[in-house]
Amino acid sequence: MIQIYEPQNIEAKWQKVWTETGAFRTPTANEWHDRPKYYVLDMFPYPSGEGLHVGHPKGYTATDIIARMRRMQGYNVLHPMGWDAFGLPAERAADRYNMHPAAITKRNIDTFRRSLQRMGFSYDWAREINTSAPDYYQWTQWIFKKLFKKGLAYMADVPVNWCPALGTVLSNEEVQDGKYVETGDPVERRLMRQWMLKITAYADRLLSDLDELDWPESLKEMQRNWIGKSVGATIRFHIQNSEARFEVFTTRPDTLFGATYCVLAPEHPLVKQITTPAQQAAVEAYVQQSINRSDLDRTAQQEKTGVFTGAYAINPATEQPIPIWVADYVLVSYGEGAIMGVPGHDERDYEFAQKFGLPIITVVDGGQSSVAEAAYTDEGMAVNSAFLNGLHTVEAKERMTQWLEETGKGRQQIQYRLRDWLFSRQRYWGEPFPIVHLEDGSTVAVPDAELPVLLPDIDDRTPQSFDKPPLSRADAEWLMVTLPDGRVGLRETNTMPQWAGSCWYYLRFVDPHNTQAPWGAAEEAYWMPVDLYVGGAEHAVLHLLYARFWHKVLYDCGLVTTKEPFQQLFNQGMIGAYSYRNRAGKYFHRDNVIAQDDAWVVRATGEPVATQLEKMSKSKLNVYNLDDIIAEYGADSLRLYELFIGPISASTPWNMDGIDGVQRFLHKVWRLIIDADTGAVNSQINAGLSMQGTELERPLHKTIKGVTESIESIDKMNTAVSRMMEFINTASQYAADANAQIPSGIIKAFVRLLAPFAPHLAEELWARLGEQQLVSLAAWPQYDEELVQDEMIQVPIQINGRLRDVMTVAAGTDNKTLESLALSNQKVVRHLNGDAVKRVIVVPGKLVNIIH
RNA sequence: GGGUCGGUGGCGGAAUGGCAGACGCAGCGGACUUAAAAUCCGCCGGGUUAACACCUGUGUGGGUUCGAAUCCCACCCGACCUACCA
Structure with a gap:
């Protein structure tokens, strides 16, 4: 019999028992009965080659605890795990090691799975999914076909973010400051024919349905900003002495009388047509220069630039001619790609007018200083505006919009910042499109019976040029298609982006082995929506917006029963770690530095290093490896510490000192219950004694209430650990008197509270206390409101x-x-x-x- | 520039209108031990004091309230997101 607490001796043992008894198997339809359901989901990981560090399992620990408590409370629980397995890094690693991406992916998945299993998470591993497996991506292709059939997937020549280093295009969301967000490789603009998904058709619903969701306000706000709804008007301008005309979008139609010039984006199709011969050379040079410039250069520039076209537009309100300019501060991709310049009441227009000496006039009164000094952008009273004079901005907007519609010079318009989703990539390791290009130039979908369109095996998967993706090098057998009706064509050779598989994986989990459909209707109706979804805030506007979009399309197809996929959402904070870097930028491992007079120096040389709290990463030498810590402290201590370190939502630094505290607590629990000499239950724990009226009864009820409420709050599980520590401190002090007797009912209730947090230890204690069933499946303790009071x-x-x-x-x-x-x-x-x-x-x- | 969240001991944090600093780490003192580890007991924001006590204290300044870390206003600092979106 073991006499002291040794996690290494009990953790593997109970993990085996859980697996062998199918303890965490998800109930199937005939087992649902009338119990409530709870679907608790983690954002599934991309199985990288770096393996797991202590930052990863913070959210997973929180969801595991709530899953375990709900199970003990009698819920039917769905708590699955899988792999977001397509993507660039595996493909690049495959090139480097001369392996197949599938082999790299499998190896990484095996590593990830082993680490997660060692944590004792209660996932139903029978439901594990892998987005790169044909029996999964078959259904990703099937869903793409739904989008295609609804006209929501289309091809277009679009200016794309082409990344030469990666040999692929990237979505707007993947590019920031002219660089790929993951690797920092530079990205350039290029016009290419690409697959697009019409997410803009759902902009309004994606916006309004946010209101009903139990999500962090900050995250909802990020999505609202990303969608960027603006209400305003489209106004038509005629060109002087010409039939040509163009439209502009404005949120301030009330300032039309103050429009003293217009600007077209460099890419605007009218630029060529209206430029006067005298201005032609200057305009062409400017346009050429702008188009070639990366987004980075465009946004980095401080000063406004632009060139006069020589042409004039007629302001529809004043009937006066105003000059038309070309300038790159106007974006072709937003609104109409053209604006009216109202320098008196728009800061950008003001700056532009100042620089080029264009007239600035006041049409809204209310500013402290004259518009000659600064633009007045707030609301006020309309002036110098004929029929708008005297109206407040709100009424003036309405009145002007009404006038535009009556006179046919414009109309009310709603604009979104959201653009359609660039959905194709020129890489190998992704889902092939279920699409065939026919000789007549049309595109058709592959029949359902022929799904999946398998990824062809090709020897050279490296990207070569922007118009020849790897799949175009597949053999003719794959490339050439004869449809059932005899028509022939070529397969699409782009692949889908990594986001595709994660757009619907939460639906596959409800019925992961279905070969006839992506999921069964009954299973979907029962388990959806996801009750609790936990993951990092970095997915706020990418994954979460894309998945909501697909879900709404599926809803419109009658394939799902809820409008939204994720009812409650939580962002776990990041666990960072201190890194140490010398002046030259070289990183040092924490073992090679030492604190000296309030500063850090390299141990060997005494060279000073700066310390900084950063995200854990191999390159920064600040990783705490998960497996190492499990080996040293045990999974239960690590689980407890992941929570105890702070609220789930908070970002906190990892500090190895703190884990000693929670491990001491677990030792203390063990010593209270188990006799160190015999390994049997302590003789002070009395099975015959009722807990009613005993000294520990009230502390126990307080602890039950505190722990239950802390878990339900999700964010504040750190206080649940504190509550259990307090209880054990009280109980240990009580037991210090050798004559004191503790009713075993009190101990057993406590062990059940501990079970979600330290499940291995709890199982061991539960068994030693003489229980035959698993504590993981025991009933969650109830508290008595009366006994919670002192x-x-x-x-x-x-x-x-x-x-x-x-x-x-x-x-x-x-x-x-x-x-x-x-x-x-x-x-x-x-x-x-x-x-x-x-x-x-x-x-x-x-x-x-x-x-x- | 805009948005969101935050700022509490040496450290992680607790308290969301009612005893600030729960719980833990680190530190200091003590017990046990030949010694150490482990364990147990005590102290642990700052100031005045021999002590009892008293004063002060939650980024800064104001306000509301019998009472403010908590609510309101202004400012300072930090993190994240976003950024010529008309």
Whole structure:
């Protein structure tokens, strides 16, 4: 018999028992009965080659604890795990090691799975999915066909973000400051024929349905900003002495009388047509230069630039000619690619007009200073605006919009910042499109019966040029297709982006082995929506917006029963670690630096290093490897510490010192229950003794309430650990008296509370306490509201709001008694020093405040 | 520039209108031990004090309230997101 707590000896043992007994198998339809359901999901990981560090399992630990508690509370729980397995890194690693991406992916998945299993997470591994497996991506292709059939997937020549280093295009969301967000490789603009998904058709619903979701406000706000709805008007401008015309979008139609010039984006099709011969050379040079410039250069420039076209437009309100300019501060991809310049009331237009000497006039009154000095962009009273004069901005907008519609010069318009989703990639390791290009130039979908379109095996998967993706080098057998009706064509050779598989994986989990459909209708209706979804905030506008979009399309197809996929969402904070870097930028491992006089230096050389809290990464030498820590402390201590370190939502630094505290706690639990000499249950734990009325009864009920509520809050599970520590401290002090007896019912209730947090230890103790069933499947303890209250409570006494004493009284003491007790309190009498009492505030059970 | 969240001991944090610093780490003192580890007990925001006590304290300044870390206003600092979106 083991006598002290040794996690290495019990963790593998219970993991085996859980697997062999199918303890965490998800109930199937005939087992649902009338119990409530709970679907708790982690954002599934991309199985990278780096393996798992201690930052990864923070969210997984939180979801595991809630899954385990819900199971014990009698819920039917769906708690699955899988792999987002297509993607660039595996393909690049495959090139480097001369392996197939599928082999790399399998190896990484095996590593990830082994680490997660060692953590003791209660996933139903029978439901594991892999987005790169043909029996999964068959259905990704099937869903793409739904989008295609609804006209939501189309091909277009679009300016794309081409990354020469990667040999592929990237979505707008993957590019920032002219670089690929993952690797920092530069990205350039290029016009290419690409697959697009019409997410903009769902912009309004993606926006309005956010309101009903139980998501962090910050995240909803990010999505709202990303969608970027603007209400305004489209206004038509005619070119002077010409049939040509163009439209502009504005959110301030009320300022039309103040439009003193117009600007077209360099890419605007009208530029060539209207430029006067005298301006032609300058305009062409400017346009050419702008088009070649990367987004980085365009946004980095401080000053506005632009060139006059020589042409004039007629302001439809004033009927006056105003000059038309070309400038790259106007984006071709937003609105109409053209604007009216109102320098008096728009900062950008003001800056532009200042630089090029264009007239600035006031049409909204209300500014402190003249528009000659700065643009006035707030609301106010319309002036110099004919029929708008005297109207407030809100009414003026309405009146102008009405006038535009009546006169046919414009109309009300809603614009979204959201663009359609660039959905194709020129890489190998992704889902092939289920699409065939026919000789006549049309595209058709591959029949369902021929899905999946398998990834062809090709020898050279490396990207070569922008118009020849790897799949175009597949053999003719794969490339050439004869449809059932005899028509022939070529397969699409782009692949889908990594986001595709994660757009619907939560649906596959409800019925992962279905070969006839992506999921069964009954299973979907039962388990959806996901009750709790936990993951990092970095997916706020990518994965979460794409998945919501696909879900709404599936809803419109009648394939899912909920409008939204994820009812409650939580962002776990990042666990970072300190890194150490010398002046040259070289990183040092924490073992090679030492603290010296409030600073850090390299141990061997004494060279000073700067320390910084950063995301864990191999290159920064600040990783704490998951397997190492499990080996040293055990999974239970690590699980506990992942939570104890702070709220789930908070970002906190990893500090190895703190884990000793939670491990001491687990040792203490063990020592309280197990006799160190025999390994049997401590003789002080008495199975025959009722817990009713015993000294530990009230602390236990308080602990049950505290722990239950902490878990339900999700964010504050750190306080659940504190509550259990408090209980064990109390119980240990009670047991310090060798004659003290503890009812085993109290201990068993505590072990059940501990079970979600430290499941291996809890199982071991539960078995040693003589229980035959698993504690993981035992009933969650209930608390009695009466017993949560202490019999005697501490009531502070304040004089003029300052604490003077604390009295101990029976709970439920009435206000009159509290008041008289306070007034006769010795310290109070001394402080009052005979002064008359003006008023006494008594908050029952809380405090007494005496005002004098 | 805009948005969101935050700022509490040496450190991670607790307290969301009622005893600030729970719980833990680190530190200091003690017990046990030949010694150490483990364990147990005590102290642990700052100041004045021999002590009892008293004062002060949650980024800064104001306000509301009998009472503010908590609510309101202004400012400072930090993190994340976003950024010529008309």
